[in-house]
Amino acid sequence: MSEKVLMKGNEAFAEAAIRSGCRYYFGYPITPQNEVTEYMSRELGKAGGSFVQAESELAAVSMAYGGAVAGGRVFISSSSPGIALMQEGFSFICSTEIPVVILNVSRGGPGVGSIQPGQADYYQATRGGGNGDYHLFVFAPSSIQEAVDMMAKAFQISEEYRNPVMILADGVLGQMMEPVALPDPLPAATTEDISKIKPWALTGTKGERPHNVIRSLYLKPEELEDRIMEIDQKYQKAKKELVRYETIGLEDADVVFVAYGSTARITEEAIDLLSEEGIKAGLIRPISLWPFPYEAFDQIPNNTKAVISVELSRGQMIDDVKIGTNGRFPVSLSSRVGGILITPPEIAADAKKALGVAK
Template identity: 80%
Template sequence: MKGNEAFAEAAIRCGCRYYFGYPITPQNELTEYMSRELHKAGGAFVQAESELAAVNMAYGGAVAGGRVLISSSSPGIALMQEGFSFLASTELPLVILNVSRGGPGVGSIQPGQADYYQATRGGGNGDYHLIVYAPSSIQEAVDMMEKAFSVADEYRNPVMILADGMLGQMMEPVILPEPLKAVDIDDISKAKPWALTGTKEARPHNVIKSLYLKPELLENNLRKLKEKYDKAKEALVEYSKSNLEDADVVFVAYGSTARIVEEAIEILEKDGIKAGLIRPVTLWPFPYAAFDEIDPETKLLISVELSQGQMIDDVKIGSKGRYPVTLSGRTGGILITPSEVAQDAKKALEVIK
């Protein structure tokens, strides 16, 4: 399946019944697929008049207890940041799919990874976090979908799947999950007792708000959110690793770029250079502990990104000053090649000799 269509089908099979979106390349196939298929599963598709409208419609769907998906690409996601801050503040679950492209501004329609700061640091106001997953294949993204919805529900927090234009547009074999039964509308108040479902059951009124006029009430709410984020840092970190034991150089890469690095490692191995890889699966929380598994004799860490260098800051935090850290990357929608990554590693190793 094409990536965008696989993402959409996986969401439907994972119980998503509400989708709000606005077309933007390179994720339009997802919106088109939802417009054709979601109603067949008893769901509701709405094409909003803008990204701002879409995120606020999603806010409304989440308030009512729905399993909601929203998707866009980089500049569209930028317009949704205020809504993400509101959703985090009011502790509402939402799954966000960002099929990222080049920027800043309108940028290009080719793949990019320059949304790392936006995803992991947040473009909205205040102390909040999105939980962020970064798949490296269409299959991993499909497998990640149910986890994203479950984590969003458990933590009552927005979850972003940060893909990129390459994953959205490429085609790969994929095994789709067995369909899950969506929560019936009459059972939402049992599954999500905090939701605004009316008080026909004679329950007390629920209140969902992000306005706290008394400073101490806002501070108490932020402390509660911090406790949740601290729990996420302990429970949700995911990463994969390879060849860290005696590596001369260790690459750090996420998403589709990690697959390019795997081939670069094979090139270096032929030249007698041992290379390892840390692939963060969660970008927030970031797997800093993975860096404690690197061989103390490793000479260099290289952050490989389709950006001018954003994840590199987290790589430096994880390295704790134990290793030199450098960047290998391309921008403008140009994919870096395995040979370029290998050459960058050789040049950097020569410099530190």
């Protein structure tokens, strides 16, 4: 681990990917993650990797699919509407069980939206916009350092489970600057390494093994059902092993907030404001958005009066919050949209309203 250096989030994400052994990046420029593409174009070649700017997001995800099928450690990034265009590719990659790490530096609004931060990609990330039964593993950092630390783990999980992993950040984390400690670089896998650690990859038989076949098409219904059930066993395993979350002050909380990413940091300031008024507030911060940490809600005491989902959307994570609370508490939403960041006083005001103490 190096000494801390001041870095913009997007550049830190890219450097962390390179230091995690990534040697293949396929991208297309879109705000607010353009610095990732720019950094990769400049630095990946120095590490012996290959950067390709695709002609579109559709092409980028297809190139990523091909590079990963051949056993490469592949990283792709985009922002909300660009990620939307990649959904069909994600379905194919999940179907064929190919490891890829995806970064979404999300923006506000539907359609083109704005270049400002948002969290309205929650459904897209956790429910999937492609066809069929599949899941991305989705993790949401709340700081640049956490995202950097998360990157190497994302590659490990992706390769262990043979499934894409998405890091869901937002425009705040992508554009802000923070001091970060970068990890020591990991060596890139050689061709010989790939043949050993990824025996399924299309590396060429060299006359030493049977041909590998990677496919998504199964014409016999029974064969396809068996395939889907086999993949589902992996998802059930992930629900037991990959849940990540953080809790703050749940023990005697009058109100409990649920927030992820940069919004969780803003919510912590709201908790301090409420404390000054004698209101005890706690926080559940989901780090894994899929699988979602439903078990964290069992820690909320019975005397809590309200649970509030804090989001930069009109309410998407709130559905998972309601599942987690299982009807034990009233659940409400505190939000801003359109690329406008919610403020600590706004969150505190919503809490007092939910508690019936608003002036």
